[in-house]
Amino acid sequence: MYGKEYTDIQTEFSRYAKLLGHPIRVAILEMLTKNSELTFGEIASTLPVTNATVTQHLQMFKDAELVKTRFDQPFVRYSLNKEKKEELRTLASLEIGDTLFFIADKEKRAAELAGQMRTILGERLDLI
Numbered sequence: 001m002y003g004k005e006y007t008d009i010q011t012e013f014s015r016y017a018k019l020l021g022h023p024i025r026v027a028i029l030e031m032l033t034k035n036s037e038l039t040f041g042e043i044a045s046t047l048p049v050t051n052a053t054v055t056q057h058l059q060m061f062k063d064a065e066l067v068k069t070r071f072d073q074p075f076v077r078y079s080l081n082k083e084k085k086e087e088l089r090t091l092a093s094l095e096i097g098d099t100l101f102f103i104a105d106k107e108k109r110a111a112e113l114a115g116q117m118r119t120i121l122g123e124r125l126d127l128i
Helices: 008-019 023-034 040-044 051-063 082-092 095-104 107-121 123-127
Strands: 067-072 075-080
Touching (some): 023 040, 023 051, 023 075, 040 051, 051 067
């Protein structure tokens, strides 16, 4: 990019914005913020998609180190990585969130989305 680089905040915000760019992943994040740990079946049973699709979305969280797994045969249990909680909360509170959503949509919708993101990533992470 012509000798310029993105800031760490821009890079991390972009990574999490992409991660939360699908309603299934937002739903999974909400479930995991309300529950300390859930089995695959508990997550999958509440979503209107196949188990294979849930697996793909959970894998994206695992790849981003946002979700941890614990094997408790015959179950796989999922929980949020508490070490990433503060990072998410910080990124959700940045003004860049408002800017990103404003560019993506109209002003009213941008404010709604930014508020929802703050709620999901900020306040609900306090439950953990």
